[in-house]
Amino acid sequence: MKAILALVLFPGCCFPLQADGGFYLNDASRVLIYGDDPARPQLDAAFLETYIATRFPDKEVEIISLQRDAAPEPGILAVKPAVLVLLGGNNPTYSESNELTSKLKAAMPSLRVTMMPFLAPQFRAPADASLDLLVSWNAPAVVSVVEIDAAAKRVVRSENTTVRELESDLVVAWSQDDRSLPLPAGAAPAGGVTRMARMAKINIETLQVRGLGSGQYRLSIDGWSMGEFWRESFENGIDLTLLPTPMLKQADRVRALMLEREEPKRGEWRHAVIPQTHDYEIAPVKR
DSSP: OOOOOOEEEETTEEEEOOTTSSOTTTTOSEEEEESOOTTSOSSOHHHHHHHHHHHOTTOOOEEEEEOOOSSHHHHHHHHOOSEEEEEOOSSOOHHHHHHHHHHHHHHOTTOEEEEEOOOOTTTSOHHHHHHHHHHHTTOOOEEEEEEEETTTTEEEEEESEEEEEEEESSSEEEEEEESSOOOOGGGSOOOHHHHHHHHTTTOEEEEEEESOOSSEEEEEETTEEEEEEEHHHHHHOEEGGGSOOHHHHHHHHHHHHHHOOSHHHHTTHHHHTOOOEEEEEEEEOOO
């Protein structure tokens, strides 16, 4: 479905939302952030790139940043973006930004624009602003959600992943083909409990296993221990984004590549981001 531009007013800013509720960048190949200052950036381009790469491994979206210029139109038109993130300078009014948007859309009718006010870094960290931008773009939150009934030996739910070869005897084991990776902790805004709550909006990776006997169990992924958990923890659901999983280590590598400024190194993410099959095992802890 073709995206329809709609400006929805939020406190202090305007964001466009996609009419069908899908991710705003689904059909975008190039995003231009215009008006950012490299010395004091308002948005974290590497954060945005890492999210897109880890959540959509088969999709390549180029994110370009341009500093504000006295004559913005030529520079923006030269990039030919599908989506323009128009950052407010120190003083530009909404009407001035709207006038620029109208001129650009006259030349590029399919252009979609997100307008954001000036956000001084001391009041709003670039990663925080980027997280809010992704949420406003309806960024998918689920990395993977798996629910298993060990007693019934069946997969109750598998979202954004495929669970295969489930075994459930003394040890519960299966293989899992994920379609995306979690956002690494290093990409997240800082801030303790607040950070975790904010990241949870777009970084859901949970494992829930019911029907285990009483006691403690060791969770292993690809032969590596993720820790020991009581049965009740599995029943309530374990947040895998808080564990040193192989998926998180892979995402850390993607993040590191996104931070590289050299194109040959940055290009390696295409290989590094491909999700892998992982083998899970839940075994009773013997005392």
